[in-house]
Amino acid sequence: MSGETGENGQMDPAAWSQAMARIAEQSQRLVADFVQRNQFQSSPGVDPMAMGRAFMEMTARLMTDPAKLMEAQFSLWQDYMNLWQSTAKRMMGQEAEPVIAPAKDDRRFKDAAWQDNQVFDFVKQSYLLTARWLQSTVQGVEGLDDKTARKIDFYTRQFVDAMAPSNFVLTNPEVLRATMESRGENLLKGLQNLLDDLERGNGQLKIKMTDLEAFEVGKNIAVTPGKVVYQNDLIQLIQYAPSTKQVAKRPLLIIPPWINKYYILDLKPANSFIKWAVDQGHTVFVISWVNPDERLAAKTFADYLLEGPIAALDAIEQATGEKTANVIGYCLGGTLLACLLAHLAAKGGAGRIASATFLTTLVDFKEAGELTVFIDEEQLAALEEKMSERGYLEGAEMANTFNMLRANDLIWSFVINNYLLGKEPFPFDLLYWNSDSTRMPAAMHSFYLRNMYQNNLLSKPGGIELHGVPIDLTKVKTPAFILSTREDHIAPWKATYVATQLYAGPVRFVLAASGHIAGVVNAPAASKYSHWTNTELKKFPRDPDEWLAKAEMRPGSWWPEWQEWVAEYADGKVPARQPGAGKLKAIEDAPGSYVKVQAQ
Numbered sequence: 025m026s027g028e029t030g031e032n033g034q035m036d037p038a039a040w041s042q043a044m045a046r047i048a049e050q051s052q053r054l055v056a057d058f059v060q061r062n063q064f065q066s067s068p069g070v071d072p073m074a075m076g077r078a079f080m081e082m083t084a085r086l087m088t089d090p091a092k093l094m095e096a097q098f099s100l101w102q103d104y105m106n107l108w109q110s111t112a113k114r115m116m117g118q119e120a121e122p123v124i125a126p127a128k129d130d131r132r133f134k135d136a137a138w139q140d141n142q143v144f145d146f147v148k149q150s151y152l153l154t155a156r157w158l159q160s161t162v163q164g165v166e167g168l169d170d171k172t173a174r175k176i177d178f179y180t181r182q183f184v185d186a187m188a189p190s191n192f193v194l195t196n197p198e199v200l201r202a203t204m205e206s207r208g209e210n211l212l213k214g215l216q217n218l219l220d221d222l223e224r225g226n227g228q229l230k231i232k233m234t235d236l237e238a239f240e241v242g243k244n245i246a247v248t249p250g251k252v253v254y255q256n257d258l259i260q261l262i263q264y265a266p267s268t269k270q271v272a273k274r275p276l277l278i279i280p281p282w283i284n285k286y287y288i289l290d291l292k293p294a295n296s297f298i299k300w301a302v303d304q305g306h307t308v309f310v311i312s313w314v315n316p317d318e319r320l321a322a323k324t325f326a327d328y329l330l331e332g333p334i335a336a337l338d339a340i341e342q343a344t345g346e347k348t349a350n351v352i353g354y355c356l357g358g359t360l361l362a363c364l365l366a367h368l369a370a371k372g373g374a375g376r377i378a379s380a381t382f383l384t385t386l387v388d389f390k391e392a393g394e395l396t397v398f399i400d401e402e403q404l405a406a407l408e409e410k411m412s413e414r415g416y417l418e419g420a421e422m423a424n425t426f427n428m429l430r431a432n433d434l435i436w437s438f439v440i441n442n443y444l445l446g447k448e449p450f451p452f453d454l455l456y457w458n459s460d461s462t463r464m465p466a467a468m469h470s471f472y473l474r475n476m477y478q479n480n481l482l483s484k485p486g487g488i489e490l491h492g493v494p495i496d497l498t499k500v501k502t503p504a505f506i507l508s509t510r511e512d513h514i515a516p517w518k519a520t521y522v523a524t525q526l527y528a529g530p531v532r533f534v535l536a537a538s539g540h541i542a543g544v545v546n547a548p549a550a551s552k553y554s555h556w557t558n559t560e561l562k563k564f565p566r567d568p569d570e571w572l573a574k575a576e577m578r579p580g581s582w583w584p585e586w587q588e589w590v591a592e593y594a595d596g597k598v599p600a601r602q603p604g605a606g607k608l609k610a611i612e613d614a615p616g617s618y619v620k621v622q623a624q
Contacts, residue, residue, distance in 0.1 A: 092164070100157040107153060111146045124152045132190040132432060137197035144197050147189045155184040171400065178397045185431045191439060199444045206446075213446030221442070230420055231438045233459050238451035241460075242615050245453050246287035248299045250614035251603035252312075254339035257320065258331040260312040260616040261339050263608075264298060266600035268305045274378055274595040275340050276306040277349045279333050279357035282313035283422060285460055285619050288545060289354070291453045295547045297583070304587050307601050309340055309349075311357075315621040316465045321415030323465040325363075325472055326490040333364050337376055343606040350379045350593050354544070355515060358385025359476065362523075363488075365502050366495040374502060379593040381505040381586065384515045384540050387497060388483035388522040389476050393513060394429055399477040407473075411466035419461030419623030429513045434458075454541065463623045483526060501529035505589050507582060509536045509543030521571070524564040532557075532589055533564065535572065536582045548581040555582040 106123045113120040126133045126148070133139075138148050162180050165173070189195035193203065193211070202210045217232070224230050239245050250264035278298070280286035289310070290298040301308050311332060316323065323331075333351070341347055353361030361380055368374050386392055411417050427434040441447050449455070481487030486494040504527050508517035517535055524531050536543040537553035546553055556575040565571055578585070604610030 210446035214443040234455040235451040246615040251610035252616040253608040263603040272594035281356035318415035358382040417464040521568040
């Protein structure tokens with residue numbers, strides 16, 4: 025725009041003021057239009073009263089030791105003095121080591137200006153010092169019970185992450201540059217993105233993490249060929265077409281979690297575990313869970329067992345003639361698999377499963393990680409009241425909870441990109457899957473949260489009953505392969521390791537690098553990460569760190585390690601089986617219709 029920049033290329037102050045006024049005017053019009061077209065709903069989330077009581081207790085205990093509080097204040101003051109001296113040296117052209125530096129994996133401060141510009145470097149270090157002081161102070165409070173301490177630590181980190189200077193226009197150098205260069209158009213576009221996300225969430229903020237138009241289930245993700253060969257109220261069972269002339273005689277059943285959709289294991293051919301397993305010569309069956317609505321509100325955890333894997337095993341026998349199968353359970357699907365094994369053992373049917381593979385699975389919930397922050401009597405009662413109104417937990421509410429566990433990656437990075445920089449998110453299949461949320465039936469979800477997370481009854485012999493059968497994991501003798509991931513924030517690896525102390529049969533434990541998703545969905549061709557294994561142990565030590573100290577680190581994916589193990593339970597070879605060629609006829613092409621039902 026002519027006349028808006030001076031000789032040095034900087035925007036003329038008057039032109040800048042006019043641009044900001046124009047943006048403010050258009051912003052007001054956009055907001056007014058949105059409010060007129062939408063009726064805002066109450067925001068779901070944590071119980072603020074419960075959170076407030078936790079912080080009140082922390083504050084009361086903190087004040088009982090004023091000397092310790094003064095020591096913490098003095099330490100912070102000393103850090104600030106060191107920072108001021110360091111910054112002063114830099115401003116005078118001298119070299120100075122930073123007082124504090126962000127963690128290597130902290131991507132908030134990757135822009136060069138955070139290091140090169142003395143002012144932004146000061147802002148960054150000041151924030152990091154304050155964040156460290158605040159978190160160490162609340163972590164050092166004595167006398168709190170474990171649940172209260174964990175809740176305080178979690179929400180303190182949420183506050184610290186929210187207050188990062190990278191989240192604000194005037195203290196983020198990248199955003200400031202974009203604002204100057206675009207004359208504020210980035211902020212206007214960002215506001216439009218914000219309003220679009222609010223509208224898409226029916227008044228609740230539903231952050232767009234990827235280009236939602238770039239992917240379509242069955243078109244460019246979840247494309248491994250197969251047929252739906254069985255279905256009931258809760259599942260569609262997919263049988264995949266073979267890619268080898270011969271296959272393992274014993275079929276393979278995969279039980280994914282119903283908190284998410286199954287195609288995390290079939291995103292694209294290059295990283296699809298399902299396709300890879302087919303290529304290894306398995307007849308692969310996968311459960312695709314329904315996305316339930318109010319009609320399935322009364323479905324219980326026991327129903328998920330009966331109409332899920334038990335029904336699937338019956339269908340697989342019809343399709344293949346095989347009475348036994350190798351079975352994989354992922355996350356909550358693995359928890360259900362453990363229940364299935366104990367259920368079959370109690371009823372004399374343990375032989376139906378030749379081997380069991382558990383991927384990032386909790387069966388002992390004593391140290392279940394940060395998700396326990398959301399599990400106490402007050403919050404459960406509030407959640408159950410909300411679920412009773414509509415019969416299910418809305419998918420977006422579940423997704424928001426998981427996103428909070430990695431707020432910088434799954435919330436604030438998109439706030440900066442979408443709303444401050446005014447950019448569109450990058451097309452990414454994993455984030456498309458992450459945004460494709462599912463609902464939870466009220467009865468099932470309440471049982472799961474109370475009996476597993478709150479009371480940890482699954483790991484206790486007879487602690488829970490499913491269809492009148494007491495569940496005792498110590499009676500499980502089925503050979504087990506347990507895969508955990510070292511940076512898992514949903515199923516912490518040391519908590520999943522406890523299963524090695526429960527099962528009575530032979531166990532192979534493998535620890536993969538990375539997290540709950542990336543550590544599992546790690547194709548060999550990618551040559552990424554590593555994994556640890558220890559096949560020399562005759563007995564697993566109770567301490568997981570002792571196991572790790574003696575384990576061997578191997579480069580790359582754990583998939584070949586698993587294939588070598590499960591091949592022992594193949595029961596020979598047979599000609600490849602075509603979906604729909606047996607007693608079960610094809611209903612529709614994979615990925616089926618259940619997976620395409622979307623929730624709010």
